[in-house]
Amino acid sequence: MTASYQLKRADFIFKNENDWEQVLQKSISRSPQDLINELISSELKGRGGAGFPTGLKWKLTAEVSDSVKYVICNADEGEPGTFKDREILSMVPYKVLTGMAVCAHVIGAKEGYIYLRGEYFFLLPELNKSIREFEYYCKEINLDFTIRIFMGSGAYICGEETALFESMEGKRGEPRNKPPYPSNYGYMGKPTVINNVETLAHTFTIFKYGAKRFYDLGVQYSRGSKLFSVSGDTPKPGIYELELGMSLADFVEEFGDGDTKAVQVGGASGFLVPRKRFNETAIGFQGKLVGISLPTGGSMMLFNSSRSMFNVLDNYLEFFREESCGQCTPCRVGCQQLLKGIKAVKRGEKNAKYLDKLLRLTETMKLTAKCGLGQSVANSFSSIVENFREEMIY
Amino acid sequence: MTKNIKISINGIPIEVEQGTTILDAARQAGVIIPSLCYHKDLCIAGNCRVCVVEIAGQKRLAAACATPCEEEMEILTNSLNVLHSRKQIIELLLSEHNADCTSCFKNGSCELQKLASDYKILKQDFIRLVPFKNYTIDKFSPSIIKDDSKCIRCQRCVRTCAELQGINALTVAYKGDQMKITTFFEKPINDVVCSTCGQCINHCPTGALVERNYIEKVWDAIADKSKHVIVQTAPAVRVGLGEELGFGPGERVTGKMVTALKRLGFDAVMDTDFTADLTIMEEGTELLTRLKSVLVDHDPKVKLPMATSCSPGWIKYIEHLFPDFLDHLSTCKSPQQMFGALAKTYYAKARNLDPEKIISVSIMPCTAKKFEAARPEMHDSGYRDVDYVLTTRELAIMIKQAGLDFMKLDDSHFDRLMGESTGAAVIFGATGGVMEAALRTVYELVTGREIPFKNLNITPVRGMEGVKEASVKIENPLEEWTFLDGVELKCAVAHGLVNAHKIMELIRLGKADYHFVEIMACPGGCLGGGGQPIPTSPEIRKKRAEAIYAEDEGMPLRKSHQNPEIIKIYKDFLDHPLSEKSHHLLHTHYVARERF
Structure with missing residues (x-):
């Protein structure tokens, strides 16, 4: 294991910084092109889990000509095992708001929205106070930008960006067909940048300290640091900022309870990694880091040997059975079949070979579901069944 | 000018207009990609995923209906990946569907059944999901039966109700495995704003x-020998029925239809077209009376514009959504109900039959x-005026059940008394037809001259544009109608x-000067x-409309007031339009309904 794959702590996001006014003022005095270049050279990728290059997203939206554009902060943090965005919004809201304002300056937007998860209503009073103060300052420096909060109603699917737009437009929260993409046709059909809370907070770091400071963290293809929501069988659950690119073995060494059997990386829609693969797995985006590289929105759930992987999978599938929006066949019916299928195998109503049929089904779901969430709901199924097949049967 | 782009489908190069979807491009190339949620009348949903195809260089499959072609795109519609996925998606749909095909009304005409047959889904080993759900069949409506256990959630009905009808009686509720198509508060379809138009069925x-x-x-x-069973056929049936019985769209089968009905055993086969002509007499006179009340007497209680009342879906719609504007409706019953009321009075008397x-x-x-x-109002004959209503599709089923080789049937004529009609009546079946028929008669009643359109074809009110406008200037009217001189x-x-809805909004805002x-x-x-008949599409409707207008042109008489049986009924029975007897039998009233 080379040095770069070790676990390294970082401290940017929650670092108490009282200079957001200066960072904002300095940033908006720069040209949009300059800011885009800075962001692109930082190689920041979306922290919600999908990992789309943030600089490119801003660039594409900036290039579309339209008098009305929007910046949206996706705070519909719904992935099971993820609880970092809530902390960011309550501890350092100004970093997020600054990131939104700079984005608005770059793409030419005047309105921003925070789509706040329905269960986070308790954040409202403080967050609204911060927004009022922030807008007051924007006015002082003649920056025409307002931010409003849109409360979600608790549907997991509304974290999917196009379902989120539909929800904001007062419609049923169902993902749209893509293309068109949000950079051309987003909220209200207008060019829209939609970024995760953490992504926007990272842009603050980049605009304050410069791209190099961020780029120097992490490894190739996976630059910078990231917040991890650590939960499960661990003596120290919580939120940790770590550099990307660490091996899972290192992570378990730090956070495990000495008996870690498997780690679910990326929440219910992520992958389960069994102990035998800890060494060859690294946490980061595409590209060969070690053996397997796993992107993540930051959810790390540890399971020790007392846990039944059947129960774990059953729990995830129950979640998706309910939280699929229900519009497309592979996701709606697929989730029901996977859930009913493992129960039937466990009860002996279907033989073990039925698991292979279900694995084939997960392939179809990945290939054909309408949205990113539908395509990833079967990840946990395939990784758990492939690695813990005997626990599904006996 | 639109740009053309080059793509390839299954290795065969083809050029298509930019913006063409893969589904349409494939059809142009002679490749049929199966689909379910796609419908030509509706916006793209892309949710059934049956139409997935492989695009070179892309990891995932794309929905052909929802993906526009791009330059140099290489599309595979039949790769092993596609076939496996498509077959599994059909299997998933079947696992959630009450596939009790042999006892289904749509047996033989179900699109899911056809896909299952085409893809030979012989082993269905996914777990059957229907028993886990508490489905009940909504049978409360006299028009529509809704069985959720057969629903595949394609949302075609939802889009139909929203986009074609603007009603949203059917919408999507819940999510995940509970997701379903339902009504406001899951009330029976009979208790909500549903117009019962049946477009969702179509x-x-x-x-x-x-x-x-x-x-x-x-x-x-x-079969009941003690009953005298009479049948009437609406104008549009004769240009649609053939589609269910071997003909292509737009085939006129009037004579064969009459023969078939006689062979089925009806005691008399008569024509709704007769009462369509009668409607023109009543409604035309009502219009002139209203014009006089407004233009001469300035009676504030009489409302203009007057709206036609032939379409019961439209009536139920306005009762729900614009209950304050029912005064605008003509009080005329629809031709069906006029026929019903006359059948058990005029016809019974003339044939010396007990109406019971x-x-x-x-x-x-x-x-x-x-x-x-x-409707409870429709008992003016003293009995239920129309006992049973069958759709064009149901008639086709009866013809098949009777074993009639429809294509080989000879033509025959409707029975007398209420079987004669004019070209003005047959065009009731097409949008603009009632207007055209009314104008042909009203203009002539008022001026004594034929309406000045070539060959009586009032083309401005024809065609498939959503809202059409026309005006006719009245000059040199007969003495009785001088108040209309110069009126446009x-x-x-x-x-x-x-x-x-667009017209009603204008009326509501007082901006409609019609x-x-x-x-x-x-x-x-x-x-x-x-x-x-199902399917329907803009092309099919266009062909049916052409058939309607061809039928009109082929008629010896093309103005309602020339119909000899109409002249006779006023002479023998009704006296004159808007007489007391007509008011009793041929006119009705409307009720305000709730808006949910």
Whole structure:
């Protein structure tokens, strides 16, 4: 294991910084092109889990000509095992708001929205106070930008960006067909940048300290640091900022309870990694880091040997059975079949070979579901069944 | 000018217009990609995923209906990946579907059944999901039966109700495995704003939405020797029925239809077209009376524009959504109900029959007519005026059940007394037809001259545009109508309730300066009705409309007031339009309904 794959702590996001006014003022005095270049050279990728290059997203939206554009902060943090965005919004809201304002300056937007998860209503009073103060300052420096909060109603699917737009437009929260993409046709059909809370907070770091400071963290293809929501069988659950690119073995060494059997990386829609693969797995985006590289929105759930992987999978599938929006066949019916299928195998109503049929089904779901969430709901199924097949049967 | 782009489908190069979807491009290349949620009348949903295809260089499969072609795109519609996935998606749909095919009304005409057959899904080992859900069949409506256990959630009905009709009686509720198509507070479809137009049935690929059928009741009535069973056929049926029985769209089968009905055993086969002509006499006179009340007497209680009342879907719609504007509706019953009321009075008397022994059946392109016939007001003959309403599709089923080789049938004529009609009546079946028929008669009544359109074809009110406008200037009227001298009679025509809404909004805002509006609930008018053959599409409706106008041109008489049986009925029975007897039998009133 080379040095770069070790676990390294970082401290940017929650670092108490009282200079957001200066960072904002300095940033908006720069040209949009300059800011885009800075962001692109930082190689920041979306922290919600999908990992789309943030600089490119801003660039594409900036290039579309339209008098009305929007910046949206996706705070519909719904992935099971993820609880970092809530902390960011309550501890350092100004970093997020600054990131939104700079984005608005770059793409030419005047309105921003925070789509706040329905269960986070308790954040409202403080967050609204911060927004009022922030807008007051924007006015002082003649920056025409307002931010409003849109409360979600608790549907997991509304974290999917196009379902989120539909929800904001007062419609049923169902993902749209893509293309068109949000950079051309987003909220209200207008060019829209939609970024995760953490992504926007990272842009603050980049605009304050410069791209190099961020780029120097992490490894190739996976630059910078990231917040991890650590939960499960661990003596120290919580939120940790770590550099990307660490091996899972290192992570378990730090956070495990000495008996870690498997780690679910990326929440219910992520992958389960069994102990035998800890060494060859690294946490980061595409590209060969070690053996397997796993992107993540930051959810790390540890399971020790007392846990039944059947129960774990059953729990995830129950979640998706309910939280699929229900519009497309592979996701709606697929989730029901996977859930009913493992129960039937466990009860002996279907033989073990039925698991292979279900694995084939997960392939179809990945290939054909309408949205990113539908395509990833079967990840946990395939990784758990492939690695813990005997626990599904006996 | 639109740009062309080069793509390849299954290795065969083809050039298509930019913006063409993969599904359409493939059809141009002669490749049929199967689809379910796609419908030509509706916006793209992309949710059934049956039409997935492989695009070179892309990891995931794309929905052909929702993906526009891009330059140099290499598309595979039949790769192993596609075939496996598609087959599994069909299997998933079947696992969630009550595939009790042999006892389904749509057996043989179900799109899911066809896919299952095409892809030979012989082993269904996914777990059957239907038993886990508490499905109940909604049978409360006299028009529509909704069976959620057969629903595949393609949302064609939802889009139909929203986009074609602007009603949203059917919407999506809940999510995940509970996701379903339902109504406000999951009330029975009969208790919500539903217009009963049946367009949802016409667009449903499976048996989840079907008409309530009265086939067996009609067979029973025919077999009952103590009953005299008469039947009337609506104008649009004769240009649609052929599609169910071997002909292509737009084939006129009037004579064969009459022969078939006689062979089925009906005691008399007469024509709704007769009462369509009668409607023109009553409604035309009502319009002139209203014009006089407004223009001469300035009676504030009389409302203009006057709106047609032939389409029961439109009537139920306005009762729900614009209950304050019912005064705008003509009080005339629809031709079906005029026929019903006359069948058990005028016809019974003339034939010396006990009206209690008469069973009156109608063949309609419409499901709302079933609701209309069941309205409590429709008992003016002293009995239920129309006993059973069958759709065009139900009639086709009866013809097949009777083993009639429809294509080989000879032509025959409608029976007398209420079987004669004019070209003005047959065009009731197309959007703009009632308007055109009314103008032909009203203009001539007022001026004594034929309406000045070449060959009597009032083309401005024809065609498939959503809202059409026309005006006719009245000059040198007969003495009785001098108050109309110089008046520009302004008319509007709308079809599809989403277009009706546009006109009603104008009226609501006081911005409609029309005198007379024709509104039909269904796209294209009755020829695109909810009881017409499935499938429907803009092209099919266009062909049916062409057939309607060809039928009109082929008629010796083309103005309602020339119909000799109409002249006779006024002479022998009704006296004159708007007489006391007509008021009793041929006119009705409307009720305000709730808006949910």
